[in-house]
Amino acid sequence: MKEQQLNESAIQVEKEEFKKRQRRDKLKQLLTISSPIFILLLWELLSRTALIDPRFFPPPTKILATLYQMGLSGELFTHLQVSLLRIFAGFLLGVIPAICIGLLMGMYSPIRHFFSPLIMALMPIPTLAMLPIILIVFGIGEFSKMVTIAISVFFPVAINTAAGVTNIDNIYVDVAKNYGANAKHFFFKIALPGSLPVMLEGIQMGQAIALLTIVAAEMIGANSGIGYVIWMNYKAFLLPEMYVGLVLISFFGYFFSLVIRGLQSKLLPWK
Numbered sequence: 001m002k003e004q005q006l007n008e009s010a011i012q013v014e015k016e017e018f019k020k021r022q023r024r025d026k027l028k029q030l031l032t033i034s035s036p037i038f039i040l041l042l043w044e045l046l047s048r049t050a051l052i053d054p055r056f057f058p059p060p061t062k063i064l065a066t067l068y069q070m071g072l073s074g075e076l077f078t079h080l081q082v083s084l085l086r087i088f089a090g091f092l093l094g095v096i097p098a099i100c101i102g103l104l105m106g107m108y109s110p111i112r113h114f115f116s117p118l119i120m121a122l123m124p125i126p127t128l129a130m131l132p133i134i135l136i137v138f139g140i141g142e143f144s145k146m147v148t149i150a151i152s153v154f155f156p157v158a159i160n161t162a163a164g165v166t167n168i169d170n171i172y173v174d175v176a177k178n179y180g181a182n183a184k185h186f187f188f189k190i191a192l193p194g195s196l197p198v199m200l201e202g203i204q205m206g207q208a209i210a211l212l213t214i215v216a217a218e219m220i221g222a223n224s225g226i227g228y229v230i231w232m233n234y235k236a237f238l239l240p241e242m243y244v245g246l247v248l249i250s251f252f253g254y255f256f257s258l259v260i261r262g263l264q265s266k267l268l269p270w271k
Contacts, residue, residue, distance in 0.1 A: 058240045066240040083225040090149025098157035106165020127152040152213040153206040160202025164195025200264045207256045
């Protein structure tokens with residue numbers, strides 16, 4: 001009888017803890033959506049009452065109406081398609097070699113010592129500062145824009161991947177050696193899964209850098225894309241259209257971040 005009462009008390013406590021976690025989760029969700037809504041409402045109010053100049057800061061409702069009109073014309077989707085193609089192709093062009101080199105740097109000390117000074121010397125150089133060299137080597141076509149994105153993405157992914165491998169607990173390395181694991185097994189069974197948490201953080205950083213880079217690259221040397229839309233409408237003083245481009249970049253940055261976080265939860269359920 002006493003044991004049954006204890007079990008019931010434990011179940012009741014567990015239920016209370018579950019309800020508390022649910023309330024905390026709902027509060028977090030509320031806070032997550034409340035901050036952007038508050039900023040948009042404040043912006044709308046200040047613009048409508050001319051407390052901020054509506055010529056430079058048009059109200060969000062006007063920007064959304066402009067987005068709808070640009071979408072109906074079809075031109076916006078053309079620019080969006082071009083930018084997304086450049087982002088995806090450039091991202092893969094940078095991430096795949098970055099992961100391979102990062103894993104090799106983490107696994108083998110000679111490779112790490114060979115690549116480290118090159119990466120540390122080239123990483124501080126802004127990618128856009130290298131754009132003239134990229135244009136000379138690869139021309140002014142689409143591939144040069146993809147290479148620009150690839151270079152900007154490469155460094156954070158390679159560095160994080162190498163750091164992920166070097167931070168793997170030595171006990172896993174010792175067990176692999178004791179069981180006679182060869183380089184292939186160590187690469188796929190130890191280094192790759194062991195570096196995933198830090199590697200995905202680098203990929204998360206890389207996707208944000210890719211968006212920043214493509215906008216800047218399209219402003220400088222392109223006649224299509226979201227960056228081109230932002231720059232041309234700014235020069236024509238069509239600011240609602242300019243803000244449409246900014247809104248799209250912001251949306252895709254948030255969307256890609258959610259996708260990578262979802263991938264992280266699938267690949268790393270223990271985190």
